[in-house]
Amino acid sequence: MTDTVLALDGIDVSYGSTPILRNIDLSIEAGETVGIMGRNGVGKTTLMKTVIGLLSPTEGTVTYQGEDVTDLPANRRARLGMGYIPQGRDVFPDLTVHQNVRMGRSISDHKSENLVDRVYEYFPRLDERRGQKAGTVSGGEQQMLAIGRALAGNPDLLLFDEPSEGIQPSIVQQITADIGRMSEELGVTVLFVEQNLRVIRELAERCYVIDNGRIETELGATDLEDEEAVANYLAV
Amino acid sequence: MTALLPQVLNLLLQFLDSFGFLILSAVGLAIIFGMMGVINLAHGEFITVGAYGTALSYHAGLPLVAAMVVGVATTTVFGLILEFTVVRRLYGRLLDSMVATWGISLIMIQGLRVVFGSSLDSIGTPLGNIQYGTFSYSTYRLLLAGASLALLGALYWMFTATEFGTRARATIQDEEMSRALGVDTNRMYLLTFGIGSALAGLTGALYAPTMTIVPGMGSTFLVEAFVTVVVGGASVLVGTTGAGVLLGAINALFSNLFGTFAGRMALLVTTILIIRILPQGITGLLNQIREEEA
Amino acid sequence: MSFEVVVEVVLDDAGLDDRPLIVGVDVDVLFGGFASSSREAIRPIVDENQQLYFYTNQYEGGVCDTYTWCTGAVPEQQISTTLEFLTNEFGNDIYTIAADYNFGQITAAWYRKIADEVGANIMEEEFIPLDVSQFGSTINRIQEADPDLLVTLLVGSNHASFYDQKNAAGLDVPMSTTVNMAQGYEHLRFDPPALTDMYVGVNYMQEIPTDQNQTFVDGYYERWPDADYVGQMAQNSYFTTYLYKQAVERVGTTDQDEILATLDEEPITVEAPEGTVTTDPETHHVTHQIRLARADENHEISFQNQQAVEPYWLRETPYPGCDLTETTGASEDEEMTQYEPEGV
Numbered sequence: 001m002t003d004t005v006l007a008l009d010g011i012d013v014s015y016g017s018t019p020i021l022r023n024i025d026l027s028i029e030a031g032e033t034v035g036i037m038g039r040n041g042v043g044k045t046t047l048m049k050t051v052i053g054l055l056s057p058t059e060g061t062v063t064y065q066g067e068d069v070t071d072l073p074a075n076r077r078a079r080l081g082m083g084y085i086p087q088g089r090d091v092f093p094d095l096t097v098h099q100n101v102r103m104g105r106s107i108s109d110h111k112s113e114n115l116v117d118r119v120y121e122y123f124p125r126l127d128e129r130r131g132q133k134a135g136t137v138s139g140g141e142q143q144m145l146a147i148g149r150a151l152a153g154n155p156d157l158l159l160f161d162e163p164s165e166g167i168q169p170s171i172v173q174q175i176t177a178d179i180g181r182m183s184e185e186l187g188v189t190v191l192f193v194e195q196n197l198r199v200i201r202e203l204a205e206r207c208y209v210i211d212n213g214r215i216e217t218e219l220g221a222t223d224l225e226d227e228e229a230v231a232n233y234l235a236v
Numbered sequence: 237m238t239a240l241l242p243q244v245l246n247l248l249l250q251f252l253d254s255f256g257f258l259i260l261s262a263v264g265l266a267i268i269f270g271m272m273g274v275i276n277l278a279h280g281e282f283i284t285v286g287a288y289g290t291a292l293s294y295h296a297g298l299p300l301v302a303a304m305v306v307g308v309a310t311t312t313v314f315g316l317i318l319e320f321t322v323v324r325r326l327y328g329r330l331l332d333s334m335v336a337t338w339g340i341s342l343i344m345i346q347g348l349r350v351v352f353g354s355s356l357d358s359i360g361t362p363l364g365n366i367q368y369g370t371f372s373y374s375t376y377r378l379l380l381a382g383a384s385l386a387l388l389g390a391l392y393w394m395f396t397a398t399e400f401g402t403r404a405r406a407t408i409q410d411e412e413m414s415r416a417l418g419v420d421t422n423r424m425y426l427l428t429f430g431i432g433s434a435l436a437g438l439t440g441a442l443y444a445p446t447m448t449i450v451p452g453m454g455s456t457f458l459v460e461a462f463v464t465v466v467v468g469g470a471s472v473l474v475g476t477t478g479a480g481v482l483l484g485a486i487n488a489l490f491s492n493l494f495g496t497f498a499g500r501m502a503l504l505v506t507t508i509l510i511i512r513i514l515p516q517g518i519t520g521l522l523n524q525i526r527e528e529e530a
Numbered sequence: 531m532s533f534e535v536v537v538e539v540v541l542d543d544a545g546l547d548d549r550p551l552i553v554g555v556d557v558d559v560l561f562g563g564f565a566s567s568s569r570e571a572i573r574p575i576v577d578e579n580q581q582l583y584f585y586t587n588q589y590e591g592g593v594c595d596t597y598t599w600c601t602g603a604v605p606e607q608q609i610s611t612t613l614e615f616l617t618n619e620f621g622n623d624i625y626t627i628a629a630d631y632n633f634g635q636i637t638a639a640w641y642r643k644i645a646d647e648v649g650a651n652i653m654e655e656e657f658i659p660l661d662v663s664q665f666g667s668t669i670n671r672i673q674e675a676d677p678d679l680l681v682t683l684l685v686g687s688n689h690a691s692f693y694d695q696k697n698a699a700g701l702d703v704p705m706s707t708t709v710n711m712a713q714g715y716e717h718l719r720f721d722p723p724a725l726t727d728m729y730v731g732v733n734y735m736q737e738i739p740t741d742q743n744q745t746f747v748d749g750y751y752e753r754w755p756d757a758d759y760v761g762q763m764a765q766n767s768y769f770t771t772y773l774y775k776q777a778v779e780r781v782g783t784t785d786q787d788e789i790l791a792t793l794d795e796e797p798i799t800v801e802a803p804e805g806t807v808t809t810d811p812e813t814h815h816v817t818h819q820i821r822l823a824r825a826d827e828n829h830e831i832s833f834q835n836q837q838a839v840e841p842y843w844l845r846e847t848p849y850p851g852c853d854l855t856e857t858t859g860a861s862e863d864e865e866m867t868q869y870e871p872e873g874v
C-alpha cells in the first residue's frame with residue numbers, strides 16, 4: 001500500500017479575475033521528494049501557497065493525508081504537519097534566531113516531540129547566532145533559519161519555494177545536502193520548487209514541469225538523468 | 237537656596253504625573269494600533285466603561301481594588317464582544333475603522349447617559365497626601381505614576397519573554413508567514429484587542445477615584461492618547477515610552493513655569509513639530525538609527 | 531381685575547434658530563433660553579420682531595436691550611458683596627483659575643474689577659482649557675503662590691475633577707465662585723468633602739431657610755416629586771412670571787407695547803422665594819437678595835451676609851451707561867447690545 005501525502009485534484013487558482021493555475025493534478029507519496037520546475041511567473045509560488053492554504057482555489061480539492069483540507073486555513077493545515085519555507089525566506093526580522101525557530105513548533109499538533117534541538121544539529125551556524133535578530137544574519141543563514149523554523153515543528157511534509165534563490169553556490173550545495181539528509185533521516189516528504197538544475201537533479205525523484213498555469217510534463221527518474229533535456233524545460 | 241529642593245521635587249512629581257497620564261491613556265490604543273493598524277476612536281469610551289464598572293461596583297459595596305478588577309473585566313468583555321461583531325471586519329482599513337469606532341463612541345456616550353444618567357457618584361481619592369516644604373501631593377497620584385511604570389514593565393515582559401508575545405510580534409512583522417506556521421491570527425487579533433480593551437479599562441479604573449464620572453469623561457484621555465501614539469509611532473513599547481518621557485517632561489516644565497494652558501500648548505506644538513520632522517514618530521527615528529548602524 | 535396667565539410651552543428644546551417660534555405663534559411674552567449662547571441667538575430675532583423677552587438665568591451680565599429683561603443674577607451682584615466679605619475674612623491675596631472660554635474670561639475680569647474696588651489683589655490668573663481633567667501642576671502652582679482665597683470659575687465635567695484632586699493633594703484654601711451649587715447643585719452631586727469651604731454669592735438656593743422659601747420648595751416637589759433640586763433658574767422663572775402678571779394687571783391688557791411701557795415707567799416689586807425682588811427699568815435687570823452661601827465639609831449649606839444688591843454696573847457712566855428709560859417702552863432708538871467689563 002502506498003500512502004498519498006498530498007493530492008491536488010483539478011485545482012484552479014486566480015488573483016481576482018486573472019486565472020493563474022488551471023486544472024492542476026498532482027500527487028505525492030509518503031517519503032517522496034518531488035520537484036516542481038518552470039520559468040519565472042508561471043505560477044509555482046501560487047501553487048505552493050495553495051498547498052499551504054494561503055490562497056484558496058476557485059476549483060478543485062486539496063487532499064492531505066487522506067483528508068480534504070481545501071477549506072482549512074493555513075494555520076490549520078500547518079498544525080496538521082505542513083512545513084512551509086517561502087520564497088524569499090520571510091524570517092521574522094525583529095525576532096531572534098531562536099525565537100524564529102521556536103515559532104515553528106506549532107506545526108504538527110499531533111506530535112508531542114518537537115525538533116528544536118535537531119535544527120541546531122543540522123545548522124550549527126544557527127546555534128552560534130541564537131540570540132541575534134534574524135534580520136541581521138546573512139541570506140544563507142536566513143534560508144537555514146527558514147528551513148529550521150519549519151523543521152522545528154516535526155512536519156510530515158516540507159514545502160520549499162526556490163530554496164537556492166539568491167544564495168551563494170557553496171551554501172546552495174550545503175543546503176541541498178541538508179534537505180536530502182532531512183528527507184532520509186526524518187522520513188519527511190518533500191515538495192520543492194526550483195529553477196536550479198543541479199538542485200533539481202540532486203534532490204528530485206521525479207518532477208512536474210509547469211508552464212502557462214498547467215502541468216506540462218511529468219519527468220520520472222530516468223528523464224531526470226538526461227541533463228540536457230531537463231535544462232531545456234527550464235530554458236523554454 | 238531652601239526653596240530649590242521643593243521646586244525640583246515639584247517638577248519631578250509633575251513629570252511623573254504627566255508621564256503616567258500619557259502612558260495610561262495611550263497604551264491600550266497603541267497596542268491595538270501597532271498590532272492591527274486600527275485606530276480605535278472609541279478608546280476614550282472604553283476607558284469610561286472601566287471607570288463606570290469600577291464606580292458602580294464600588295458603590296454597590298465592593299472594596300476599591302475589587303471594584304477596579306470588575307471595571308477591567310467589564311471593559312475586556314465589552315472589547316471582545318465588539319471585536320467579534322464589528323472591529324474584526326476593519327483590520328488594515330484605517331479610515332473605515334476610524335469612522336466605525338467613532339460611531340461606536342457616540343453610541344456609547346449616549347447609551348451611558350440614557351442608562352446611568354448624567355453622572356455617577358464620585359469615589360473619592362484614597363491614600364491622603366505627602367508633604368514637602370510648603371507643598372503637598374496626592375499619594376494616590378504617585379501610585380498612578382508607579383502603576384504606569386509597572387504596566388510598561390509587564391508589557392515588556394509579555395512581549396519579549398512569553399510565547400504569546402513572540403507570536404504577537406511575529407504576527408505584526410509578517411502575518412501571512414505567521415499563519416503558515418500555525419498561528420491563528422484571527423485569534424491573535426481578538427486577544428490583542430482584548431488586551432488593549434483591558435488596558436483601557438485599567439486606565440478608567442485607576443483614574444475613576446480622581447475624576448468626575450460622566451459619560452463624556454473619555455474625551456479627556458483621547459487627546460493625550462493620540463498625541464502619545466502619534467509621537468511614539470507604531471512601536472508599542474519603545475515608541476510609547478519614549479513619547480511619554482518626552483511629552484511628560486515638556487508638559488511638566490511648561491505647566492510648572494507658565495500654567496496649564498502653556499503646558500497644553502507646548503504638548504501640542506511638540507506633537508506638530510514631531511509629525512513634521514519624524515512622520516514615523518520616535519519608532520521611525522529608532523529604526524533609522526538602527527539601519528545606519530547596520 | 532385679575533388675569534389668568536396661560537403658560538404654554540411652545541417649544542421646550544429651542545434650537546438656535548427660534549424664528550418660527552415667535553413669528554408663527556404670535557405669543558404675548560417669551561420666556562426662555564438657558565445658556566448665554568442661546569440667549570444671544572434669540573435676542574436678534576426678538577429685537578427684529580419687537581417681542582417682549584424674559585431671560586431668567588444667571589449670566590455674565592451686560593445685556594442692555596429695549597425688548598429684553600434679564601431677571602437672573604449678574605456678576606456685579608454675585609461678586610461685589612461676597613468678595614468684600616471674603617477678603618475681610620480671609621485676606622487680600624486671590625488666585626483665579628477659570629475655564630478658558632468666554633464665560634471664564636469675562637467672569638475673571640469681573641473678579642479683577644471688583645478686587646480692585648475692594649482693595650484686594652489678584653496674584654495670578656490661570657485659564658484652563660475645557661478638556662483638561664488633570665490638575666497636578668495647577669495645584670502645585672496654587673500651593674506655591676499660597677493665596678488667601680481661590681477663585682474657581684471651572685466649567686464642565688472635566689474641570690469638576692479639580693476639587694477631588696485638590697483635596698487629595700491636601701490643598702486647603704477657601705474658594706469663591708459664581709457658578710457652582712445654585713444651578714448645578716454640585717454640593718449634592720459631588721461627594722463631600724469635594725466642595726468644602728466653597729463660597730458663592732447666590733440669589734437663590736433651595737436651602738434658603740425662610741418660611742417663604744419652604745412653602746415654595748414644598749409646592750415645587752409636590753408638583754414635581756422626581757425633581758433633583760430646585761435651582762435658581764426655577765425660582766427666577768417663577769418670580770418672573772409674577773412680575774409679568776403684575777405688569778399685566780397694572781395696564782389691564784397683554785398688549786406688548788403697553789407692558790413694555792409700564793415696565794419702564796415704574797419698578798415692580800414681588801415677594802419671591804429669595805425675598806424681595808425689584809425691577810430696575812434703567813437696565814432691565816432686577817435687584818436681588820444676595821446671600822453668601824458656604825458648603826461645609828459635609829456639603830451642608832449655610833448662608834450669611836444677606837443684602838439687596840442692585841444691578842449697579844450697567845448704568846454706571848460713562849461706561850457702559852445703559853439707560854433704557856430714555857424712551858418709555860421699547861424703541862428702535864434704544865440699545866440692543868451686550869457690554870463687557872473693560873479689560874476682558
Ligand SMILES: Nc1ncnc2c1ncn2[C@@H]1O[C@H](COP(=O)(O)OP(=O)(O)O)[C@@H](O)[C@H]1O
Pocket residue numbers: 015020038039040041042043044045046047
Ligand atoms: N498577489 C498577486 N496579485 C496578482 N497577481 C499576482 C500576485 N502574485 C503573483 N501574481 C501573478 O501571478 C503569476 C504567477 O506568479 P507566481 O506564482 O509568483 O510565479 P512563479 O513563482 O512561478 O514565479 C505572475 O504572473 C504574477 O505576476
Ligand SMILES: [Mg+2]
Pocket residue numbers: 044045046087
Ligand atoms: Mg515564485
